[in-house]
Amino acid sequence: MIGSLAVILGCQLLGEVTARGLGLPVPGPVIGMAAMVAVLWLRDRFSPPVLAGVEPAGRFLLAHLSLLFVPAGVGVVGNLDVLAAEWLALAAALVLSTVVTLVVSVVTFRVVARAIGQP
Amino acid sequence: MRGGTGVMKGDFALWVYLTQGPLLWLTVTLVAYALADWLSLRAGRHPLANPVLISVALVGALLVASGTDYATYFDGAQFIHFLLGPATVALALPLWEHRALVVRSALPMLAALVAGSVVAAGSAVAVVWAFGVPEGVLVAIAPKSVTAGVAMSITEAQGGDPALTAVLVILTGMIGALVVTPLMNGLGIRDYRARGFAVGLASHGIGTARAFQVDPVAGTFAGIAIGLNAVMTALIVPGLLSVLR
Structure with missing residues (x-):
């Protein structure tokens, strides 16, 4: 779980640095999504043990995607x-x-x- | 902090303690969502029992009733809000899982992206223009279908009010999540690639959350549409607005 969260945050960090560094009109996390696809390709292609458990944190986040919009939604009310x-x-x-x-x-x-x- | 001084005693001291840390409003947000998700599940994931809408109504009512301002609430809720970025990265998981289907759908997606993106921005601007609103409002509503962060920077670059855009983006997400299921069923569309892509394009992450409730393939294509429409809208909005200026 912790390892897979670290991989996700690492991908997002790479995305934010790329987006801001190059001034792209793409959100950092979207570039991070592309980086994560590359990670999954690496996992399936070479099966390094370090990438074996790379999915749990992402699966957990996607299962509760609705929750993540609540703080912004409450902002609308005010x-x-x-x-x-x-x-x-x-x-x-x-x-x-x-x-x-x-x-x-x-x-x-x-x-x-x-x-x-x-x- | 808790014992309080001579002025702050008992219940009031406890309240001050709770409002100074993130614990209270973080807990409230999770409990409200757990309740809303349970209701949504009990209602068979009926579109009107939207967990985002129910949670927001519950938390909003509590904030008003307790006289708490949004900044105090957000001190706690920011830990949840932060996870939006990692969740976007996590969209790579279903995307990779369904990659064969995604590659096969490239052409329909591209066509739907161009048509949908132009209509999303153009129709919103056209309606408010017909009402004769000030130019600032025209600018703020143009990127309303795009994920909040990008939408706000598009508005800012065009000289509009990003705060108004943020509110319009969230409302668009909720409208899309509420109408998509009955609308698509009414149209007789059974292709979950198309249904998902449309709702991700029209109403970003909140529409995508709805799509994942209905079907994993719909959720996958909705997630792809968020990213593509962010880029597409950033490219077309300056041209669209220059026509009206």
């Missing part, structure tokens, strides 16, 4: 006044745009998938 002046426009935009985005994305995905012969 800051709803920033919406006050334009609340109707903002509520309409968020609901409409989210629904339209979901529909456009899923339909585009399916149309292209079918076009290349994936049922």
Whole structure:
């Protein structure tokens, strides 16, 4: 567990250093995700004993992903006044745009998938 | 700290002690989530019984009732908030597990990314523009589908208010998590790659958390969409806003 957490934090650290160092518009943890993929490739390719138990911490975090958004969500409750002046426009935009985005994305995905012969 | 001086005695001294450390609000957050997750499970993971929404309502009500400000709460909750970064790294696990399917889906994902990204930013900006809101609000809502950290830096670079963006991002996440399941079922979409990718693109990590509740493949594709849409939106928002200025 501790070893796998250290690997995850190491990947994130590498990602943050890369993103900030090169001024990339990608979040550090996303580059960290790519680094973690490389770690998993190394594990499967060479099976070094040190990478044998690299999964538990990540599995644990993903199983409770909802929990991790609670502190930010509570922040919204205390800051709803920033919406006050334009609340109707903002509520309409968020609901409409989210629904339209979901529909456009899923339909585009399916149309292209079918076009290349994936049922 | 606990015994208190002549002024701070008994219950009040205990309260002061608790509010000065992270213990109280960290515990409250975990208990609220445990309760919310139990309710969600009891409700058969019904979309309306969203554990994020229930936990936020419980904790928010407690903060208001106890007159606690957000900064005090966050002193405790920051330990949980910090784990968002490591959790993003951990998305590599399902991604690696399903890599064959992911590679096979590259083309549909790319098409959905371009269309979805433009519509996510464009439609939100178009609606608030039709209401005649000030320019600052146009800027703040453009990256609302992107993961919070990146969305705030996009807004900041365009001269908008990142605090407003943060609130809009979280609300977008919750809306997406609430509507995705009934919407996709209504459309008759049974391809969990497509369903997951759409919800990750439209409503980032909160939508992804919902996707993992429904199906592991949906969660995997939602996680990929978070990263891709962050890059895509950062690239298109400056152009989109320059059209309206």
